[in-house]
Amino acid sequence: MAEEPKETKPGFQNPVAGFGVTFKAMFKKRLTEQYPEQQKTTAPRFHGRHQLNRHPDGLEKCIGCELCAWACPADAIYVEGADNTDEERYSPGERYGRVYQINYARCILCGLCIEACPTRALTMTNEFELADSSRANLIYTKEQLLSGLEEGMVDSPHSIFPGTDEQDYYRGLVTEAAPGTERQVAVSKGEPRPSASPSGAADEEGVDA
């Protein structure tokens, strides 16, 4: 049996009916957000830009193990580990992350890398403003990702807290830098070694306290 044609409104009523939709929308809650003038607050566990964390004395938590890079489904992380020495120590244990890069042109902010990290060196912040017009700028380096210094910290490299070992750091026994801790010279990064002055004292040029 053939369907009966639906009844249509007379031609002159159609434009008026369209205004009805507009009129109803005028009283609905507005969804427009005034971004970027007004910043939007993210959920507390939002997956934003990564951060490389430090121990409470300022040494780095990253041990250069590359587990985060292997866990990444987008192949966005590049890590090169290296050995610590007593003269140039970046983390309490044997190894540290010498090179660390995250490519935000690839990253999908899934968080699998932070789940894989055995030392909680890698976490994610709430920062989401990562857009850039240059691909090169989207590759964040270790220096950009490393967290800032808080009270009681001394910038790496520096010596381990006297009388402790790597395990003590993970047990939470080290809560700040030992008194008198000074930053070592980052010779591997091209910083000049202190040269001996005529009086025999070391010239500390290029070394931040």
Ligand code: SF4
């Ligand atoms: S958040 Fe996901 S995609 Fe981004 S670096 Fe980590 S594992 Fe890779």
Ligand code: SF4
């Ligand atoms: S961030 Fe974590 S998983 Fe990645 S290399 Fe460093 S210690 Fe290993």
